[in-house]
Amino acid sequence: xxxxxxxxxxxxxxxxxxxxxxxFGLAEPAFWGWHNLFSILLGVTIxxxxxxxxxxxxxxxxxxxSVGSTAAMxxxxxxxxxxxxxxxxxxxxxxxxxxxxxxxxxxGLLIVKIKIPDLLATLGTMFLIxxxxxxPSGGRSIGxxxxxxxxxxxxxxxTEGFLYLGQGRVFDMIPTPVIFMLALGIVVYVVLxxxxxxxxxxxxxxxxxxxxxxxxxxxxxxxMAYVLSGLIASFGGVLLAARVGRGDVSSGAGLLLxxxxxxxIGFAVLGARKPNxxxxxxxxxxxxxxxxxxxxxxxxxxxxxxxxxxxLVAALAFTFSLAKQR
Amino acid sequence: MTDKRGIEVxxxxxxxxxxxxxxxxxxxxKPGEIFAMxxxxxxxxxxxIKIICGYYPDYEGEILIDGELKxxxxxxxxxxxxxxxxxxxxxxxxxxxxxxRENLALAxxxxxxxxxxxxxxxxxxxxxxxxxxxxxxxxxxxxQEVSELEQSERQMIAIARALATNPKMLILDEPTSSISERxxxxxxxxxxxxxxxxxxxxxxxxxLHEIERIADRVxxxxxxxxxxxxxxPFNVRQIVTAMVGEIEHVDRHAPVIDxxxxxxxxxxxxxxxxxQPPINLKIHKGEIVGVTGLIGAGKSELxxxxxxxxxxxxxxxxxxxxxxxxxxxxxxIDNGIxxxxxxxxNNAVVADFTIRQNITLPFxxxxxSNPLGLLKHGHESREATRMVKAMGVKCESELSNxxxxxxxxxxxxxxxxxxMTTFNLLILDEPFQGVDIRSRHDINAHIHANRxxxxxxxxxxxxxxxxxxxxxxxxxxxGQIVGEQHxxxxxxxxxxHWTSQSPEDLKLQA
Numbered sequence: 001x002x003x004x005x006x007x008x009x010x011x012x013x014x015x016x017x018x019x020x021x022x023x024f025g026l027a028e029p030a031f032w033g034w035h036n037l038f039s040i041l042l043g044v045t046i047x048x049x050x051x052x053x054x055x056x057x058x059x060x061x062x063x064x065x066s067v068g069s070t071a072a073m074x075x076x077x078x079x080x081x082x083x084x085x086x087x088x089x090x091x092x093x094x095x096x097x098x099x100x101x102x103x104x105x106x107x108g109l110l111i112v113k114i115k116i117p118d119l120l121a122t123l124g125t126m127f128l129i130x131x132x133x134x135x136p137s138g139g140r141s142i143g144x145x146x147x148x149x150x151x152x153x154x155x156x157x158x159t160e161g162f163l164y165l166g167q168g169r170v171f172d173m174i175p176t177p178v179i180f181m182l183a184l185g186i187v188v189y190v191v192l193x194x195x196x197x198x199x200x201x202x203x204x205x206x207x208x209x210x211x212x213x214x215x216x217x218x219x220x221x222x223x224m225a226y227v228l229s230g231l232i233a234s235f236g237g238v239l240l241a242a243r244v245g246r247g248d249v250s251s252g253a254g255l256l257l258x259x260x261x262x263x264x265i266g267f268a269v270l271g272a273r274k275p276n277x278x279x280x281x282x283x284x285x286x287x288x289x290x291x292x293x294x295x296x297x298x299x300x301x302x303x304x305x306x307x308x309x310x311x312l313v314a315a316l317a318f319t320f321s322l323a324k325q326r
Numbered sequence: 327m328t329d330k331r332g333i334e335v336x337x338x339x340x341x342x343x344x345x346x347x348x349x350x351x352x353x354x355x356k357p358g359e360i361f362a363m364x365x366x367x368x369x370x371x372x373x374x375i376k377i378i379c380g381y382y383p384d385y386e387g388e389i390l391i392d393g394e395l396k397x398x399x400x401x402x403x404x405x406x407x408x409x410x411x412x413x414x415x416x417x418x419x420x421x422x423x424x425x426x427r428e429n430l431a432l433a434x435x436x437x438x439x440x441x442x443x444x445x446x447x448x449x450x451x452x453x454x455x456x457x458x459x460x461x462x463x464x465x466x467x468x469x470q471e472v473s474e475l476e477q478s479e480r481q482m483i484a485i486a487r488a489l490a491t492n493p494k495m496l497i498l499d500e501p502t503s504s505i506s507e508r509x510x511x512x513x514x515x516x517x518x519x520x521x522x523x524x525x526x527x528x529x530x531x532x533x534l535h536e537i538e539r540i541a542d543r544v545x546x547x548x549x550x551x552x553x554x555x556x557x558x559p560f561n562v563r564q565i566v567t568a569m570v571g572e573i574e575h576v577d578r579h580a581p582v583i584d585x586x587x588x589x590x591x592x593x594x595x596x597x598x599x600x601x602q603p604p605i606n607l608k609i610h611k612g613e614i615v616g617v618t619g620l621i622g623a624g625k626s627e628l629x630x631x632x633x634x635x636x637x638x639x640x641x642x643x644x645x646x647x648x649x650x651x652x653x654x655x656x657x658x659i660d661n662g663i664x665x666x667x668x669x670x671x672n673n674a675v676v677a678d679f680t681i682r683q684n685i686t687l688p689f690x691x692x693x694x695s696n697p698l699g700l701l702k703h704g705h706e707s708r709e710a711t712r713m714v715k716a717m718g719v720k721c722e723s724e725l726s727n728x729x730x731x732x733x734x735x736x737x738x739x740x741x742x743x744x745x746m747t748t749f750n751l752l753i754l755d756e757p758f759q760g761v762d763i764r765s766r767h768d769i770n771a772h773i774h775a776n777r778x779x780x781x782x783x784x785x786x787x788x789x790x791x792x793x794x795x796x797x798x799x800x801x802x803x804x805g806q807i808v809g810e811q812h813x814x815x816x817x818x819x820x821x822x823h824w825t826s827q828s829p830e831d832l833k834l835q836a
Contacts (some may be wrong), residue, residue: 195699196690214688
């Protein structure tokens with residue numbers, strides 16, 4: 001019995017994942033096509049990347065609720081910089097990342113210095129950013145040819161190079177955002193599991209006072225987790241802007257819950273029972289695969305949120321209930 | 327048939343995982359007495375209290391009320407059986423945003439007895455007045471919000487409410503820890519009145535002078551076991567003796583200290599809190615100094631300053647005659663000053679980390695990673711294994727989760743993390759809290775064998791523990807060092823006298 005428990009804690013999630021992969025393919029062979037598999041991956045990239053940022057905050061026993069609106073802000077700002085201010089693609093990219101890091105810094109300072117609880121602080125900044133991003137464009141979506149408040153037309157456009165970030169394909173096959181997600185996943189994995197910084201992040205999440213009493217600068221690490229979260233979220237937003245090719249006011253909708261969901265589902269992968277980069281990516285891909293497969297089997301689109309919620313609750317219940325028996 | 331035997335606990339035992347917190351503890355509490363419960367930190371008092379007030383339903387042994395066996399499965403059961411508790415943190419016992427009246431009648435307010443869901447002001451008021459009258463709380467303004475009251479008034483309300491259930495026993499856990507001296511007097515008056523009403527008062531406190539004044543009997547818990555009962559009259563010294571135990575004559579070889587040498591560590595005119603007298607202390611090379619004193623004597627405050635956690639008002643700390651300055655824990659560690667903090671679970675152990683990860687945590691940067699921050703797992707593993715073996719940590723491997731170890735073995739890991747490298751001063755704050763005899767011995771032996779020419783400062787309230795380890799015993803009392811003795815000429819009576827002097831005595835001497 002004990003063996004079964006520890007086996008299912010460790011491999012249960014992966015087994016379910018493989019089983020559904022096989023099941024969908026048998027029911028609908030087109031599911032296994034290269035084109036479909038990459039479209040699954042492409043579909044999860046944006047929130048998968050956001051989830052990697054969320055993972056950092058979860059590791060330090062916090063949570064960043066502002067990642068969705070930070071990404072949306074990044075979409076609007078990238079568009080505004082290129083279309084209205086006619087900046088270059090690279091300048092727009094760098095500015096967006098700086099803005100994202102600054103949002104993270106503000107979150108971190110609110111939480112660490114002013115000591116607002118993490119959920120409340122980032123809930124506040126979430127609304128703040130959601131509103132702020134609408135102001136430059138007067139509440140409208142941004143695209144080439146849009147009317148500016150002074151009556152001129154916006155003449156700038158998204159640059160080729162910038163669009164490639166979201167729409168390109170490496171070897172004419174793998175979408176660039178997928179490459180970015182996997183690369184970032186590897187970087188976050190290495191940082192968290194194989195560097196001393198990662199070790200300290202986890203130690204702070206496990207017992208902040210103990211970390212402080214072995215000399216860790218807990219405040220600085222906490223702030224850094226939010227800065228990284230904001231930075232990564234704004235990068236996700238840049239990719240989204242590049243994929244859509246315009247600054248859509250509603251582009252951030254749903255990103256937050258998908259990202260937090262993926263990071264939490266990651267707890268169940270390989271019995272980690274803690275936030276981890278590998279689990280986060282696998283969790284994101286699992287949700288994408290499930291939705292894709294069910295859609296192919298003609299599940300109506302309005303079922304999607306329900307399925308995501310069910311997977312999240314099931315994964316958490318599984319992780320925490322089995323873990324308790326240990 | 328009911329008799330008035332009061333409340334008895336028989337052979338109470340309780341384990342938390344591998345740690346035995348209480349073992350075969352028996353006491354009887356008589357009606358109309360003030361029974362004080364004492365014991366060092368971690369001795370098991372609070373565990374016993376929690377069992378009596380129904381907080382831990384799974385315990386070994388029996389609780390009898392007036393001779394009748396009771397089994398509590400929740401605090402509510404205990405209250406119904408006549409055991410009322412006022413917890414240490416006063417503000418957990420009152421609702422600050424409600425008025426005095428509503429707080430007094432809180433039970434009625436919440437239960438809506440009579441089946442009514444409506445707020446019935448007249449009934450609430452009547453009940454509140456009834457409860458207040460019993461406590462003698464007549465001069466209090468019923469319409470005042472509790473947040474505007476003094477701490478002692480809030481406490482009175484909590485006690486009044488506890489008494490509303492007509493309990494046989496009232497448990498007060500550290501009732502004077504957050505109220506002033508004047509407020510304390512008021513509390514005592516109330517206690518004496520309750521005593522006359524026949525209520526048993528179980529009084530838990532670290533303040534032995536108070537106990538000397540008010541208690542009829544004192545029960546002692548030592549290392550989770552029964553440590554005896556004293557009948558009044560008694561004095562603080564007798565209580566301390568009962569708490570820390572008789573000690574055997576210690577005959578141990580301590581290093582010969584050459585007083586003319588520069589001390590390894592010198593604390594010079596250190597003022598920790600404005601208005602307090604300065605502290606001076608020298609620790610020589612290879613010397614283990616033990617500091618003892620009751621809770622609040624200033625031991626932890628001294629450790630905090632040495633470890634860079636708080637900044638002193640004035641004064642200096644010198645290492646090998648050179649002044650050092652530690653503005654943070656990191657700076658203190660860089661100065662070669664390490665600390666094993668008290669309260670292992672909250673301050674030292676990362677419970678979901680492996681043994682290895684717990685050992686290497688302070689020195690990841692120095693030893694276990696390259697400039698890119700990448701961890702050298704192989705090196706880390708070898709060092710951790712070496713330390714686990716050297717300290718005799720009982721575990722499957724260095725990859726076991728530290729949470730699976732017993733308290734003593736966890737403490738070995740915590741000590742091991744600082745012994746990996748050389749240091750100037752190692753501070754051990756209450757290192758034997760919740761640590762079994764065997765592990766105590768292992769840790770002690772390891773520290774003795776590896777002290778070299780370094781300085782070690784051990785802090786503990788329990789005199790026995792200090793005498794087990796130290797070459798020299800320093801006694802602190804009310805923020806000052808009041809005396810010291812070398813291990814070769816320990817005079818226990820003098821040490822206890824120093825420990826138990828009251829603030830007034832200290833002022834007279836000064």
